[in-house]
Amino acid sequence: MEWYIILALIGAGFLAGFINTLAGSGSLISLPLLMFLGLPANVANGTNRIAILLQNIIGVGSFKQQKVLNFKQGIWLAIPAIVGSIIGAQFAISLSEEIMSRTIGILLIVMFLLIVFKPDIWIKGQAGIMEKKPGFLQIVVFFFIGIYGGFIQAGVGFFLLAGLVMAAGFDLVRANAVKLFIVLLYTPFALFVFIINSQVDYKYGFILAAGNMLGAFVASRFAVSWGPKFIRYVLLVIIFLAATKLIFF
Numbered sequence: 001m002e003w004y005i006i007l008a009l010i011g012a013g014f015l016a017g018f019i020n021t022l023a024g025s026g027s028l029i030s031l032p033l034l035m036f037l038g039l040p041a042n043v044a045n046g047t048n049r050i051a052i053l054l055q056n057i058i059g060v061g062s063f064k065q066q067k068v069l070n071f072k073q074g075i076w077l078a079i080p081a082i083v084g085s086i087i088g089a090q091f092a093i094s095l096s097e098e099i100m101s102r103t104i105g106i107l108l109i110v111m112f113l114l115i116v117f118k119p120d121i122w123i124k125g126q127a128g129i130m131e132k133k134p135g136f137l138q139i140v141v142f143f144f145i146g147i148y149g150g151f152i153q154a155g156v157g158f159f160l161l162a163g164l165v166m167a168a169g170f171d172l173v174r175a176n177a178v179k180l181f182i183v184l185l186y187t188p189f190a191l192f193v194f195i196i197n198s199q200v201d202y203k204y205g206f207i208l209a210a211g212n213m214l215g216a217f218v219a220s221r222f223a224v225s226w227g228p229k230f231i232r233y234v235l236l237v238i239i240f241l242a243a244t245k246l247i248f249f
Helices: 003-022 027-036 041-065 071-092 098-117 119-123 136-151 156-167 172-196 202-248
Strands: none
Touching: 003 027, 003 041, 003 172, 003 202, 027 041, 027 202, 041 172, 041 202, 071 136, 071 156, 071 172, 098 156, 098 202, 136 156, 136 172, 156 172, 156 202, 172 202
16 A cells, blocks of 8 residues: 555544544544545445544543543443444445435534524533433433434534533533543444445554544544533534535545
8 A cells, every 4th residue: 555545544543533533423434534545434434443443442542531421321322333333234225325415514504593693502401410320301302313324324423422411411622532432332233234234444543543543542632622602612613614525426
């Protein structure tokens, strides 16, 4: 493999890992690169899961070290997401994602407006939320988010953040930590579906993962030290760019 391809994969991985950790949709960078390098869309989708898995191991470890992640709370929300991700990955084997991408782009615009006009719920969070178990509505929400995450990784972070902030009551820093933990738990199940269907390129996947892991580590440090207000501004910019790409390109 040529050196410039390795650098491109690591560079794209770093940006994707950084964006995924602070907001979401970093896969909108890594997936097009994998397809540009010649991988079919479904193989690129499967290959990208290797980078996501290793990225989240680093991110989760960093958030845990900084004492902003509660594993017990994350597991309760991860269980329905895991079930949903297995279903979504099965759909991803054969279905087109074009209509879904445009629909997701429209939903991101709605989310953008909610962040602009209701900033407090994204910054402050709810007191005592770390001790609460999720209710039925939260379980349903995360089940459907899991379906989308299993279908295509790109953009799932936005919806996990929305669910964690608006349905579960976390502030953006803790929401990002739990988001990574949930994705870490369901990604192996989705990845397994792609592996048994021979839709993973391991060489590209592990090189991309090196960049994702570094990006996740750097972003997790920014998230905790700069706080939820900083993440809110990053989230607004990334959501706008991602929605524009999904709707118009």
